[in-house]
Amino acid sequence: MNSNETTAFIELENVVFRRGERIILDDFSLTVPQGAVAAIMGPSGVGKSTVLKLITGQIKPESGRVVVNGQQVDEMTDRQLNQYRKTLGVMLQNSALFTDLSVYENVALPVREHTELPETIIRRLVLTKLHAVGLRGAIDLYPRELSGGMARRVALARALVLDPELVLYDEPFTGLDPIAVATVNQLIRHVNAALGLTSVLVTHNVTQMGKLVDMACIIVAGRVAAAGSPQDLFDDESPEVKQFMEGQPDGPVPFHYPAAELSEDLLA
Amino acid sequence: MSASGNFGQIQNAISSIGRGGLFLLQILSRTRLSLRQWGEIMRQLYFVGTRSLVIILTSAFFVGMVLGLQGYTTLVQFGASESVGAVVALTLFRELGPVLTALLFAGRAGTSMAAEIGLMKATEQLDALELMAIDPVERVVLPKFIAAVVAVPVLTALFNLLAVLGSYLFAVEWTHLDQGLFWSRMQSVVEFQADFVSGIIKSVVFGVVIAIVSVYQGYFAEPTGRGVATATTQTVIVSSIMVLILDFVLTALLI
Ligand SMILES: Nc1ncnc2c1ncn2[C@@H]1O[C@H](COP(=O)(O)OP(=O)(O)O)[C@@H](O)[C@H]1O
Numbered sequence: 070m071n072s073n074e075t076t077a078f079i080e081l082e083n084v085v086f087r088r089g090e091r092i093i094l095d096d097f098s099l100t101v102p103q104g105a106v107a108a109i110m111g112p113s114g115v116g117k118s119t120v121l122k123l124i125t126g127q128i129k130p131e132s133g134r135v136v137v138n139g140q141q142v143d144e145m146t147d148r149q150l151n152q153y154r155k156t157l158g159v160m161l162q163n164s165a166l167f168t169d170l171s172v173y174e175n176v177a178l179p180v181r182e183h184t185e186l187p188e189t190i191i192r193r194l195v196l197t198k199l200h201a202v203g204l205r206g207a208i209d210l211y212p213r214e215l216s217g218g219m220a221r222r223v224a225l226a227r228a229l230v231l232d233p234e235l236v237l238y239d240e241p242f243t244g245l246d247p248i249a250v251a252t253v254n255q256l257i258r259h260v261n262a263a264l265g266l267t268s269v270l271v272t273h274n275v276t277q278m279g280k281l282v283d284m285a286c287i288i289v290a291g292r293v294a295a296a297g298s299p300q301d302l303f304d305d306e307s308p309e310v311k312q313f314m315e316g317q318p319d320g321p322v323p324f325h326y327p328a329a330e331l332s333e334d335l336l337a
Numbered sequence: 338m339s340a341s342g343n344f345g346q347i348q349n350a351i352s353s354i355g356r357g358g359l360f361l362l363q364i365l366s367r368t369r370l371s372l373r374q375w376g377e378i379m380r381q382l383y384f385v386g387t388r389s390l391v392i393i394l395t396s397a398f399f400v401g402m403v404l405g406l407q408g409y410t411t412l413v414q415f416g417a418s419e420s421v422g423a424v425v426a427l428t429l430f431r432e433l434g435p436v437l438t439a440l441l442f443a444g445r446a447g448t449s450m451a452a453e454i455g456l457m458k459a460t461e462q463l464d465a466l467e468l469m470a471i472d473p474v475e476r477v478v479l480p481k482f483i484a485a486v487v488a489v490p491v492l493t494a495l496f497n498l499l500a501v502l503g504s505y506l507f508a509v510e511w512t513h514l515d516q517g518l519f520w521s522r523m524q525s526v527v528e529f530q531a532d533f534v535s536g537i538i539k540s541v542v543f544g545v546v547i548a549i550v551s552v553y554q555g556y557f558a559e560p561t562g563r564g565v566a567t568a569t570t571q572t573v574i575v576s577s578i579m580v581l582i583l584d585f586v587l588t589a590l591l592i
């Protein structure tokens with residue numbers, strides 16, 4: 070093992086993953102160093118959430134390996150997966166708050182489940198995290214009473230409440246107003262530094278990515294089209310990376326889900 | 338439909354019974370005698386109970402009156418109208434109580450359970466639990482399952498009680514049958530063990546069937562609005578058919 074590998078926290082090695090016949094990830098490799106904030110970018114439907122699901126062990130690769138913190142996730146037993154997931158914080162794409170629990174109970178749930186802490190400590194933990202996302206006043210609300218942006222912030226507080234080693238954020242900025250975007254951005258940066266954890270976020274937001282991350286990769290057609298620091302990506306000359314970073318409709322990155330020619334479909 | 342189509346359907350039915358059985362084992366293996374789990378079971382019991390109590394008691398009362406009316410009109414021709422209470426009680430305890438309670442429960446509470454679990458799946462709440470290292474079967478499915486299994490026999494006993502009351506009111510208040518005769522005929526004909534208890538045994542089996550069908554349909558629903566809708570419909574169809582088939586089987590065994 071060389072010194073590079075010892076500092077890697079997440080390693081996806083030559084991962085192949087299919088949905089039915091369709092190949093989603095084709096010989097996909099990614100390394101995220103310990104303590105980094107990394108972004109996964111790419112057009113919709115390219116497989117960004119799929120990468121997160123491989124990291125959490127919800128799905129297994131057809132071939133290749135997924136290694137997190139020295140443990141091979143795709144070979145874990147259910148029991149090992151459970152232990153592993155206690156060290157994860159995950160913010161899912163649509164927040165996934167528990168609809169019959171209040172905001173307070175949503176954030177408290179992982180603490181109640183995995184610790185024996187007394188109620189006063191739980192309360193302090195939950196309120197601290199909710200304060201950090203600006204929602205300490207919302208503890209008695211139910212998820213149906215929250216706007217999309219508020220729900221995302223509660224989900225963020227819930228993901229962080231047990232001080233995980235690795236946090237995964239699936240599109241954390243979607244549905245947030247500019248102030249909340251800035252708050253969440255700072256928060257991700259802050260917890261990453263303060264707790265010494267590793268963060269991976271999926272985002273389309275090139276501007277926030279530029280302000281926030283240490284490294285990023287762009288997925289195109291199942292592979293990493295470019296990876297490196299934000300500056301590396303902004304400077305990248307390859308047409309597919311330029312198209313994505315500059316948000317141009319035309320270029321080598323396909324906007325369409327694979328299909329027959331339009332004329333063929335219309336005439337069929 | 339072609340023979341092979343029918344064969345395919347039968348094959349499908351058998352394999353879903355197999356999958357349902359495996360799911361049942363999985364649920365049972367998650368039983369913890371922890372305070373938290375029992376708290377959640379009691380909460381679910383309260384939900385399914387309050388949801389179905391009114392509809393079941395109302396139906397019971399009218400079923401009792403109708404049985405009283407039908408029984409009386411027939412029996413009076415043989416000069417045996419005082420046996421109406423006995424006839425009603427036998428019909429109720431052995432058949433109508435368990436079966437109607439089960440069907441009403443499936444329609445009212447079973448569908449809600451399926452829809453709730455299906456919706457949690459569609460909105461990724463079950464995924465979120467798994468990602469927090471919380472087992473969704475233990476946390477979400479098992480309490481609902483146990484609550485339904487407990488609720489059905491209790492509701493059946495209440496159904497029987499209220500239906501007897503309905504027939505009593507009809508016979509005594511409407512046809513002016515002697516109330517002493519009504520009760521004493523019922524008492525001498527109905528056997529607690531053979532009639533009442535065997536009906537409750539049936540209802541326990543029906544409870545297990547409805548509970549497993551409902552949670553199975555919800556848990557394995559396609560995670561979309563349409564998937565949840567299909568799950569609720571299937572819950573009613575599959576549990577009703579299974580209850581009626583099992584009713585025959587159990588009657589044959591218990592008689
Ligand atoms: N459960 C699923 N079943 C079948 N196909 C899926 C499923 N989830 C995702 N996909 C497909 O996999 C591809 C990648 O999905 P995803 O990783 O969610 O994309 P995104 O990059 O937008 O997060 C999509 O094109 C989608 O059609």
Ligand SMILES: [Mg+2]
Pocket residue numbers: 117118119162239
């Ligand atoms: Mg996604």
